[in-house]
Each structure stands twice: as C-alpha cells, then as structure tokens.
Amino acid sequence: DAGVIQSPRHEVTEMGQEVTLRCKPISGHDYLFWYRQTMMRGLELLIYFNNNVPIDDSGMPEDRFSAKMPNASFSTLKIQPSEPRDSAVYFCASSLSGTKNIQYFGAGTRLSVL
Amino acid sequence: GESVGLHLPTLSVQEGDNSIINCAYSNSASDYFIWYKQESGKGPQFIIDIRSNMDKRQGQRVTVLLNKTVKHLSLQIAATQPGDSAVYFCAETYSSGSARQLTFGSGTQLTVLP
Numbered sequence: 001d002a003g004v005i006q007s008p009r010h011e012v013t014e015m016g017q018e019v020t021l022r023c024k025p026i027s028g029h030d031y032l033f034w035y036r037q038t039m040m041r042g043l044e045l046l047i048y049f050n051n052n053v054p055i056d057d058s059g060m061p062e063d064r065f066s067a068k069m070p071n072a073s074f075s076t077l078k079i080q081p082s083e084p085r086d087s088a089v090y091f092c093a094s095s096l097s098g099t100k101n102i103q104y105f106g107a108g109t110r111l112s113v114l
Numbered sequence: 115g116e117s118v119g120l121h122l123p124t125l126s127v128q129e130g131d132n133s134i135i136n137c138a139y140s141n142s143a144s145d146y147f148i149w150y151k152q153e154s155g156k157g158p159q160f161i162i163d164i165r166s167n168m169d170k171r172q173g174q175r176v177t178v179l180l181n182k183t184v185k186h187l188s189l190q191i192a193a194t195q196p197g198d199s200a201v202y203f204c205a206e207t208y209s210s211g212s213a214r215q216l217t218f219g220s221g222t223q224l225t226v227l228p
Contacts, residue, residue: 043203102163106157107157
C-alpha cells in the first residue's frame with residue numbers, strides 16, 4: 001500500500017494567490033482528515049470527512065479555506081486568497097471506521113506564502 | 115477546555131539507554147490513546163495504541179503505560195537508537211462517540227546522543 005499521498009510536497013506562493021493542496025487517502029479508508037502544523041499551534045485539525053461528506057469543519061480558520069472530497073480517493077484543501085500567516089505544513093490523514101481510530105498521515109505539504 | 119499536554123518538551127538520552135516520554139490528558143471521557151512519531155520532514159507515524167481497559171501494552175522496543183487515576187500516559191523506548199530521534203505525540207479520543215477526531219498533545223522532541 002502506498003499510504004496517504006499528498007501533493008505538492010512544497011509550495012511557495014505570493015500573498016493573494018490561490019493555493020490548492022491535494023490528497024489521496026489509503027484505498028478503502030472512509031475517513032479523511034486535514035491538519036495544519038505550526039511551531040506555535042502544533043497540530044490542528046481543520047476538517048474531516050466521512051464517506052466523502054464533511055462532518056466537522058469547525059477547525060477551518062476562515063472563509064478563505066475550503067475543502068472538498070469529490071470521491072473516495074481524492075480531496076483538496078484550497079486557500080483563496082492566501083496570506084503569509086497561512087504558512088505551515090498541511091497534513092492529510094485517513095482512517096478506517098471500526099473499533100480503532102488509527103489515522104495514517106501523508107508526508108505533508110510545506111506551504112510558504114510570501 | 116480539556117486538552118492533551120506533555121510534561122517535557124525536549125528529552126536527550128544516550129544511545130542504548132531507555133527513554134520515557136510522558137503525556138497528561140484531562141478528558142476523562144477519553145478511552146483510547148495513540149502514540150505517534152514524527153521524524154523531520156515527515157508526517158506523524160503510528161507507533162502504538164492502548165485502550166482504557168488496559169494499563170500496559172508492549173510493542174517492539176516500546177511500551178505504553180496508562181494510569182487512568184492520574185490521567186497520565188507514558189511511552190517507554192528500550193535501548194534507544196539514533197533512529198528514534200524524532201518528535202513524539204500522544205493523542206486521545208473516545209471510541210464510543212460519533213466523532214472521530216484525535217486530540218494531539220504538543221509533542222516531545224527526543225534527541226539520541228551518540
């Protein structure tokens with residue numbers, strides 16, 4: 001299994017530009033999570049999906065952030081317009097419903113907004 | 115609000131010694147705990163988990179101890195190796211709930227000295 005796949009690994013953009021981060025969860029997993037990690041705030045849950053449906057987006061910072069999951073094998077996190085304070089590492093994770101809740105993480109996308 | 119926190123932000127140990135990483139949690143409803151390891155430039159990686167009906171669980175070179183009375187969790191690494199250098203996070207959740215979020219601690223940086 002290839003694990004959770006995120007792209008791009010690194011993204012450098014200018015303030016005001018649109019940024020789209022992509023994630024392919026582990027095949028068969030029915031939960032998908034987007035996190036943001038910074039030194040100041042640690043690992044923060046932004047939003048998660050179950051069977052492609054957003055369940056809890058209370059962690060999304062503001063309306064500039066949006067996430068979609070058009071099918072079971074693909075999700076996007078979009079920031080429009082981006083701001084320097086959005087600079088962080090963004091992780092996607094997936095898990096399989098059942099008796100445990102182990103989330104498997106991708107390698108992350110390091111976003112720098114100049 | 116309730117949260118998961120770590121006692122020590124950094125820990126340095128000599129190669130070959132045992133390491134103990136601590137974690138305090140405050141949500142008494144949590145019944146499932148996970149330890150993750152995050153190496154530089156990578157996403158968090160699952161190490162070991164434990165349910166609240168257990169007080170000890172062993173893996174390969176790692177042991178997790180759970181003390182529900184004082185809401186304390188620890189990760190013990192035997193014969194620490196250079197490859198163990200990483201940030202270690204504990205995470206908590208309650209498996210009986212409909213929510214699938216993990217609440218992560220702030221992390222402990224483990225450095226293995228030669």
